[in-house]
Amino acid sequence: MAPVIRPEGEGLSRSYVRPCLLLLLAEGPSHGYELLEQVRQAGVRNADAGGLYRTLRAMEQAGWVSSWWEPSQAGPARRSYMLSDEGRQALVESLEAMREVHRMLGAMLDRYDVVAPAEVSPASVASR
Amino acid sequence: MAPVIRPEGEGLSRSYVRPCLLLLLAEGPSHGYELLEQVRQAGVRNADAGGLYRTLRAMEQAGWVSSWWEPSQAGPARRSYMLSDEGRQALVESLEAMREVHRMLGAMLDRYDVVAPAEVSPASVASR
DNA sequence: CCCGATTAGATGTAGCCTACATATACCAGG
DNA sequence: CCTGGTATATGTAGGCTACATCTAATCGGG
Numbered sequence: 631m632a633p634v635i636r637p638e639g640e641g642l643s644r645s646y647v648r649p650c651l652l653l654l655l656a657e658g659p660s661h662g663y664e665l666l667e668q669v670r671q672a673g674v675r676n677a678d679a680g681g682l683y684r685t686l687r688a689m690e691q692a693g694w695v696s697s698w699w700e701p702s703q704a705g706p707a708r709r710s711y712m713l714s715d716e717g718r719q720a721l722v723e724s725l726e727a728m729r730e731v732h733r734m735l736g737a738m739l740d741r742y743d744v745v746a747p748a749e750v751s752p753a754s755v756a757s758r
Numbered sequence: 759m760a761p762v763i764r765p766e767g768e769g770l771s772r773s774y775v776r777p778c779l780l781l782l783l784a785e786g787p788s789h790g791y792e793l794l795e796q797v798r799q800a801g802v803r804n805a806d807a808g809g810l811y812r813t814l815r816a817m818e819q820a821g822w823v824s825s826w827w828e829p830s831q832a833g834p835a836r837r838s839y840m841l842s843d844e845g846r847q848a849l850v851e852s853l854e855a856m857r858e859v860h861r862m863l864g865a866m867l868d869r870y871d872v873v874a875p876a877e878v879s880p881a882s883v884a885s886r
Numbered sequence: 887c888c889c890g891a892t893t894a895g896a897t898g899t900a901g902c903c904t905a906c907a908t909a910t911a912c913c914a915g916g
Numbered sequence: 917c918c919t920g921g922t923a924t925a926t927g928t929a930g931g932c933t934a935c936a937t938c939t940a941a942t943c944g945g946g
Contacts, residue, residue, distance in 0.1 A: 633809070633812055633813055633816050633931080633932065633933095634816070634931070634932085635776070635816050635817060635819070635820040635822070640855075640858075641858065641862070642859055642862055642863075643773060644903090644904070644905090645771060645773075648763070649866075650866065653866060653869065653870055656870070656873050657872075657873050661923080661924095662923070662924065662925095663922065663923050663924075664923095666923095672862070672865075672866060673858075673859075673862035673865070673866075676905090678904075678905060678906080679923090679924085679925090680905085680906080680907090680908095680924095680925075680926075680927090681761070681903085681904070681905080683923095683924060683925060683926095684761055684925085684926090685761055687925095688761050688762070688763050689763060691763070692763040694763070702912085702913095702922085702923085703913095704912090704913065704914080704922080705911095705912060705913060705914095705921080705922045705923065706910095706911055706912040706913080706922065706923050706924075707911095707912085707923080707924090708922090708923065708924085709923085709924070721870075725867065725870055727768075728863055728866065728867060729867060730768075730769065730801075731770055731801075731863060732860060732863040732864060732867060734769070734770055734800070734801035735770075735856055735859060735860040735863070736860060737800075737801070738777075738778065738781060738800060738801075738856065739853065739856060739857060739860060741781065741800075742781055742784070742849075742853055744785075745781075745784050745785050761902080761903065761904095762902070762903090772932090772933070772934090789894080789895095790894070790895065790896095791893065791894050791895075792894095794894095804934090806933075806934060806935080807894090807895085807896090808895090808896070808897075808898090808934085808935080808936090808937095809932085809933070809934080811894090811895060811896060811897095812896085812897090815896090830893085830894085830941090830942090831942095832893085832941095832942065832943075833892075833893045833894065833941065833942055833943085834893065834894050834895075834939095834940060834941040834942075835894080835895090835940095835941080836893090836894065836895085837894085837895070887946100888945105888946090889944100889945090889946090890943105890944090890945090891942100891943085891944085891945105892941100892942080892943080892944100893940100893941080893942075893943100894939100894940085894941085894942105895938100895939085895940090896937100896938080896939080897936105897937080897938075897939100898935100898936080898937075898938095899934100899935090899936085899937105900933105900934095900935095901932105901933095901934100902931105902932085902933075902934100903930105903931085903932080903933095904929105904930095904931080904932090905928100905929095905930100905931100906927100906928090906929095907926100907927080907928085908925100908926080908927075908928105909924100909925080909926075909927095910923100910924080910925080910926100911922100911923085911924090912921105912922080912923085913920105913921090913922080914919100914920090914921090914922105915918105915919090915920090916917100916918090916919090
């Protein structure tokens, strides 16, 4: 019943899958499997393949991307995705939110420095 | 079935409630109601009171904080919380994760600048 | 003195989502 | 033929979010 307390997993949480997909697709069209690897590389470790495909379809439902089947010489056909104008708008808004989170996280990290015990030598301050 | 696509709400997501509580309690003991306001002020807009109290109890279960009742001159009694040594350790780990997220977000934001259309005048670049 | 507002904490719950398992299909190499 | 990598998709248990509701004490105002 009570929320489980666990150490925050490595990397970005999966709530960043959506903004990340928008950003990656802004760099050019791509397909799910490749996006999965890029999303992982961008920081969402262990991004879930099933969830990613579902997210892409939901983004299509929302009108943020359009998709089409594309045959592949080596391997099964791929569904490629392209960012729409609405998607680009969603990306801009998403980035605004990310900037806000970035700023707030910075504020929290700075705030910790005030109460942080000096764990190493004072020289560590200079080396930052 | 498919994940709902919605504009990311304002401020930090509620997954930051836990790290934020650790940080706030590192500054000194406090009670739920006050922590709620501080958590909101720190960026988690509309933090849920019910969830916050449950989180605090879960953190106590995990041994990160200890609590005791404290009578109040004005208003009902409060349950005050104090960070334990384990909690301080959890904070250090949590901050490490937050630094990572901060860094990765920065990388994503920088990455956007490469593909971003120049929306205003080139002077806007200089003013950054 | 009673009432509503505020402070303070806690519980109940619908349904969204995460996380993991599973299914399908194509191709290449041994 | 069988295994492993590529590629997409569905199924589902249970955790968690988000919102509603409840208790209870104090204070200001009428």
